[in-house]
Amino acid sequence: MNTIALLPHSKHILPEGRLKLVISRVCDIRMVTESMTDKRPFALGMIAPNHEPETISHIPAIATTVSIIDFNTQDSGLLEIIVEGIDTISVSTLTMAYDNLLTATYEPCVQWAPISINHDSxxxxxxxxxxxxxxxxxxxxxxxxxxxxxxxxxxxxxxxxxxxxxxxxxxxxxxxxxxxxxxxxxxxxxxx
Incomplete structure (x- = not known):
């Protein structure tokens, strides 16, 4: 089984998608720092817009691995990153670290092949x-x-x-x- 850091978020991303995120929690800053230092992806898990990451007890099974393609610090001191979706994964178990950072064990999902736009689509x-x-x-x-x-x-x-x-x-x-x-x-x- 593979393991990956997982960020639950109400904004959703899939392969080849891009998303701007504001990172504020200490555990998420650690995750971003480790991702950038080690040049490794993390995963974004879908949660409903009215949920907070600290209260998550269940993440839907399919998440997306992402890589950081840009970052900067806002005037408020918060970290802003732009991520790009890589692959979908199937999450099987979650583990929470001392600082609330989630780690997931996962298996790769079948990735959607390209389909040409036709008259109907x-x-x-x-x-x-x-x-x-x-x-x-x-x-x-x-x-x-x-x-x-x-x-x-x-x-x-x-x-x-x-x-x-x-x-x-x-x-x-x-x-x-x-x-x-x-x-x-x-x-x-x-x-x-």
Whole structure:
């Protein structure tokens, strides 16, 4: 079994996604420092927006390993980092250290292969592009986008769409993005 430091967070990330995080807890600063010093990833685990990491007793099974691609210190003294998703993993057990840092044992998950955008899935890419263009805090952290890859598009939607974590986890658990493509197309039809 592999082990990795795990940060529970209400912001979600999947492979090739990018996310800006503000790090404030002592244990998380230790995790970031060790990650940068040893050039090793840590994992981001999905929690609901109304939960605090200190009260977490259960993390959903699928998390994402991430690497730090940029960092700086805010005027307030807090650490701000930008992470990029690497792979999804299946978490089996959690251990909490003396300072509340979580460590997870895990197995790798099957990663979604790229799927080309076609006529049917094009609306997903078009609407995501509009979302990114209207949300500079998201678009500014992406130097590259892959609007022609339905897998990449679906993963970005799953990161930002406000649906229950159990539904996100269920979709991510599938071996390909096909189920997520169908789900998102249906969801966007009901919204528009």
């Amino acid at each position: 094009q609306p997903l890419a078009d609407k995501l592009k509009l979302l990114f263009e209207s949300t500079p805090e998201i678009s500014n952290i992406y130097q590259q986008t892959s609007y022609n890859n339905a897998t990449w598009v679906c993963q970005r939607w799953l990161e930002v769409i406000p649906i229950d974590i159990k539904y996100k986890q269920s979709l991510i658990h599938h071996p390909t993005a096909n189920m997520t493509i169908r789900f998102l197309l249906q969801l966007l039809q009901t919204i528009t």
